[in-house]
Amino acid sequence: EAGVAQSPRYKIIEKRQSVAFWCNPISGHATLYWYQQILGQGPKLLIQFQNNGVVDDSQLPKDRFSAERLKGVDSTLKIQPAKLEDSAVYLCASSVRPGTEIFFGPGTRLTVL
Amino acid sequence: SQQGEEDPQALSIQEGENATMNCSYKTSINNLQWYRQNSGRGLVHLILIRSNEREKHSGRLRVTLDTSKKSSSLLITASRAADTASYFCATDAGGGGAQKLVFGQGTRLTINP
Numbered sequence: 686e687a688g689v690a691q692s693p694r695y696k697i698i699e700k701r702q703s704v705a706f707w708c709n710p711i712s713g714h715a716t717l718y719w720y721q722q723i724l725g726q727g728p729k730l731l732i733q734f735q736n737n738g739v740v741d742d743s744q745l746p747k748d749r750f751s752a753e754r755l756k757g758v759d760s761t762l763k764i765q766p767a768k769l770e771d772s773a774v775y776l777c778a779s780s781v782r783p784g785t786e787i788f789f790g791p792g793t794r795l796t797v798l
Numbered sequence: 799s800q801q802g803e804e805d806p807q808a809l810s811i812q813e814g815e816n817a818t819m820n821c822s823y824k825t826s827i828n829n830l831q832w833y834r835q836n837s838g839r840g841l842v843h844l845i846l847i848r849s850n851e852r853e854k855h856s857g858r859l860r861v862t863l864d865t866s867k868k869s870s871s872l873l874i875t876a877s878r879a880a881d882t883a884s885y886f887c888a889t890d891a892g893g894g895g896a897q898k899l900v901f902g903q904g905t906r907l908t909i910n911p
Contacts, residue, residue, distance in 0.1 A: 718899075727802075727886050727901030728841070741898060776840065784828060784890065787899060789841040 689790035710779030821887030
């Protein structure tokens, strides 16, 4: 069974630039998550989708971050404009449904200069 | 906000010894999950234990959950060099279809050959 796919794996941008990350969850997984992991810390949930609807985006900085999952499968996370403190690993994850095991992708390491 | 707090923050043992990591949390949960993260890699799901369960096993891993003390422990028996990684507990206290998985800061485990 293929895992959660993410791209790109690494991205370096300058502050105030825009960046987008892509995620393809495990086939059949209705629930998709985006997490932010700052170096030395545990992951923090940014947004959770159930199919193509947002279930929880309470910790998403909506002035600069946006995410969509238009067809209930792939998802994109965008940052516009980026700040230095956005440097982190952005992890996409998926599960069959809430309350079950969550499987993580390899992450995208973002460096903002 | 951090829900789970791992203890110790770092642990260094000899190969073959057992490693025990603890996790404490503050609010009622639906389930608790343990993850492993190798340096620079994604999170790997280890075990999910539900709030009505007290103990689960998977290979060399044993997880216990004490909801009265709001704590969990992860035991790795007969440790190997490949077990060197960071270990995170994550608590799911979501409701209404939202799985709010909140991670702790992690325990960095080093297995010395």
